[in-house]
Amino acid sequence: MSEARRRAVPARKPKKHWALRVLGWLAALFFVGIIGAVATFFIVYQTTDIPDPNKEFATNTTTVTFADGQQALGSFYDQNRHSVPLAQIPKHVQDAVTAAEDRTFWTNPGISPSGMVRAAWNIARGEQLQGGSTITQQYVKVMYLTQERTVSRKFQELFIATKLSRSQDKSKTLEGYLNTVYFGYGAYGISAAGDAYFQQSDPRKLSVQQAAFLATVLNNPSLFDINDPRASKRIVERYRYVLDGMRQSGTITQAQQTAYSKSLPKMNMKKKSNRFKGPNGFLLDMARKELQRLGFDEDQISGGGLKVVTTFDLKAQNQMVIAGTQELPKKRNNLHVGMASVRPGTGELVAMYGGPDFLKSQLNWATRPARPGSGFKPFALAAALKDGTSVWDIFQGDSPIEIQGQELNNEFDEDYGDVTLLKATEQSINTAFYDLVDNKMENGPAKLVDAAEAAGIPKTKALEIGRNNPSTVLGPDPYASPVDMANAYATFAADGMYAPVHTIKKVTGPDGKVLWSEKSLDKQKARRIDQNVARMVNYALQDVVEKGTGEDAKELDRPVAGKTGTAGGVAAEHRKANAACDGCKDGDDTLTSWWTGYTPQLSTSVLYRAGTTGEGDLDPYSSDDAFFGGGWPLKTWLAFMDPALAGQPDMGFQDPDEDELKDSPTPTITPSETPTSTPPAPPTSTPPAPPTSTPPTDKPSTTPTGKPTGKPTRTPPGWPFPTGGTPNTPDKPGGGDQ
Structure with missing residues (x-):
């Protein structure tokens, strides 16, 4: 056979660099992970049922006792509630709340992707879980789930919020939210809030300024407490933020925003509950503030059915x-x-x-x-x-x-x-x-x-x-x-x-589970002054x-x-x-x-x-x-x-x-x-x-x-x-x- 007729030997292909092979494997694993995550999401989504609303939400009293755990100091059951249909809540009141809490409420799927990333980041860093960032998530947390801050509860919230958003009209969700959200001073729902701050229980009679103020405080009633002089600057800034959101949505004009931003509406606060009367009212107030510092939110404190044992000794306190x-x-x-x-x-x-x-x-x-x-x-x-x-x-x-x-x-x-x-x-x-x-x-x-x-x-x-x-x-x-x-x-x-x-010895939930104990403070105890110097x-x-x-x-x-x-x-x-x-x-x-x-x-x-x-x-x-x-x-x-x-x-x-x-x-x-x-x-x-x-x-x-x-x-x-x-x-x- 002549040399011309011989088949040419194909050239040998060079091997891929090891780094390219690793990148290929990583890319493959990444896409497999995405597919797995999506599949998992849809499986969990399909198997997640919307539970019955928390029927006991309105009656879960938080009780506070002296150090013996028996003698009552008081309670935080201050719930004032009166539900009203959405038809009786004017548009400027609705818009004030969505401008404050969830500006994409009418278009989002019930959850906030950015909020999910933020929560995941906090979990990875070992920090406290944040609450839901959408109105739907906040509503789900209050009406369908417990108040405990765990990873599993957070994921339940996300899936239920997504499913609720797809299966229930947004108006129905907003109505439920406006009738259950906590505004501070024992007021649950927009009607009770109007009564607590302005002695006006009919939402139809709330002015734009009053609606904007109520939307301001519901974000964090303790942080935006109108009776706390330290909160005045925060309240004004948040109030103006709400008005700006209302302007952007077309609820009010630029001229109205400018006029309303000059001052807060005049308060007409309802008389406080007698449970804070006398010198022991200071003890209750101090215990409540310490619960807030420990990470308990207003819903838990006022309506979470907690049992709070304080450090106050009844005999010593009386003396x-x-x-x-x-x-x-x-x-x-x-x-x-x-x-x-x-x-x-x-x-x-x-x-x-x-x-x-x-x-x-x-x-x-x-x-x-x-x-x-x-x-x-x-x-x-x-x-x-x-x-x-x-x-x-x-x-x-x-x-x-x-x-x-x-x-x-x-x-x-x-x-x-x-x-x-x-x-x-x-x-x-x-x-x-x-x-x-x-x-x-x-x-x-x-x-x-x-x-x-x-x-x-x-x-x-x-x-x-x-x-x-x-x-x-x-x-x-x-x-x-x-x-x-x-x-x-x-x-x-x-x-x-x-x-x-500290003023709190122990906090237990309605199921008897210990949520916090003063033992957690032991790690802060230390010899700070030399023994002989002391x-x-x-x-x-x-x-x-x-x-x-x-x-x-x-x-x-x-x-x-x-x-x-x-x-x-x-x-x-x-x-x-x-x-x-x-x-x-x-x-x-x-x-x-x-x-x-x-x-x-x-x-x-x-x-x-x-x-x-x-x-x-x-x-x-x-x-x-x-x-x-x-x-x-x-x-x-x-x-x-x-x-x-x-x-x-x-x-x-x-x-x-x-x-x-x-x-x-x-x-x-x-x-x-x-x-x-x-x-x-x-x-x-x-x-x-x-x-x-x-x-x-x-x-x-x-x-x-x-x-x-x-x-x-x-x-x-x-x-x-x-x-x-x-x-x-x-x-x-x-x-x-x-």
Whole structure:
């Protein structure tokens, strides 16, 4: 055979690169996955039945009990409902709701693909599941499913919403939604909402502005609470968003949108339920807010049939109400008391008194931040001990002291000579603490703030500004509330172990399943203050009781530690006159007065304030030189603690290391000024004798005669520069004293 006739050998095909083969397999798997997902979706879709509506939805009462789980505190069954047909709900009301919640309601398939992606992303990140983003999904969740937040429940919601959208007319779904959605204040449905906010139960009589407002709050009745001053900006922004959606849909014109956006409609709120009446209304309100922080939504809280066990002890609460309403000065008009008691080591809020009647005023004086005054000195003590300072180190006790070119004073310009840190704590000597924090400690104010936050004082903007404020040691700004102070001092009582303060012990669903327990807070408990530092603080604060500004606490007849605190400044009623005389009244008034005292079993803080906003002058309520914390606040504290601890063992505090109690022969910190006389050396086991001059007596007067004519001039001890106060405190606070 000739060469020409031979068949040519075909050329060998080159192999594909391995990367191309991998991409091919991945593409194949991707398409198989899509096909599988689509097939699964249609199988599940076909087998999903729309269940019967939740017939018990309207009667699922959430009950709240005291800590024993038996005694009723109250309930959140506030449901006010009256269904109306869609024909009686005008178009502008319907449009307002769809503009707020689901602008594609009339055209979407009942679910939101973007909402599904967002939910999947949150699941993948381990975050809390979000609610349905369409009106159909929200309606399905309320009427056909349970309120539990699980992956399976979320997928049920998606499939039922899709099927309902295909099988039921959209108008029917919107009608059901408008008659079941929660608008806050116990109002379920548009009719009840109109009645609650405007006392207008007929939707046909709601104006465009009223409809837009109701559509605004239904998104999150707690976040857009009209009675919460902090929510005002959010409400206006959301309200304008709703109006813009109504304009886009053609419901209103551009001119109407502009006119309506200028202000919210005038409210005509219906009277609140009596279940919040009295001092216990503050407990219910606080429990409700904590449930919201824990992730329970309004539907669950008001209509989910929950059983909520709080941390409040019935006996202790009753005793606190008696103390807060009866153990007061005779002059009580516009006088406010806030009290809180925390169990050390657990963070349980055992009792709280926020005011006499929640229905008359929602200002909770137990949770409202105030100037802690010298109540902040124990945190300075803790910071100094951590920094290596001894309680036997010597500091300047005479007044004034110069700090960064400014002269700062003791209360009434009292002189004490050179004093130990123990004596400075016992007698609450301002200049010694200025010397400690601002002269002897590097970055002293910042270390003080660290210690306060470690103990449990919340991190706030005002407190963070205090890192650069020389007068932070005297608590010149609203850093803490009685609840905060009680919990922070409880950290000392628990040998430095911090526990988050809370009001909820356990939440169970209608089926008895535990939905949340305080055990989940255990991971937040930690030793934030060194054990020996905490014990030294307890040792020093027991001296405050034994022979210092809190001597009357000895009447409890058991080991007690504590600290007085008052903050001076210019009261609201004197600020105009003070401005006219160029600050001549700076520091003349007592704005807050505290006693925070504790045993190993209970830490309780009592705060007195005056005036409509709590910025009035306390001094006219006492015949003493000033309204000191060792007076009425301590007396009110005793009226609670004595019966609250009755029958409990007389537990003492653990002693600090022996070496810490011994006097150092050579002080590690020298006095800031040359001492005029050598202070007596303290014995090995006992603190040094008190100075010859003593502070004004803090005993309360049962028959106040008003502000005495011969009241000494009170030189303001606080830093004279602005200290970052809240909008409610426009003056420059004078800081703390005794």
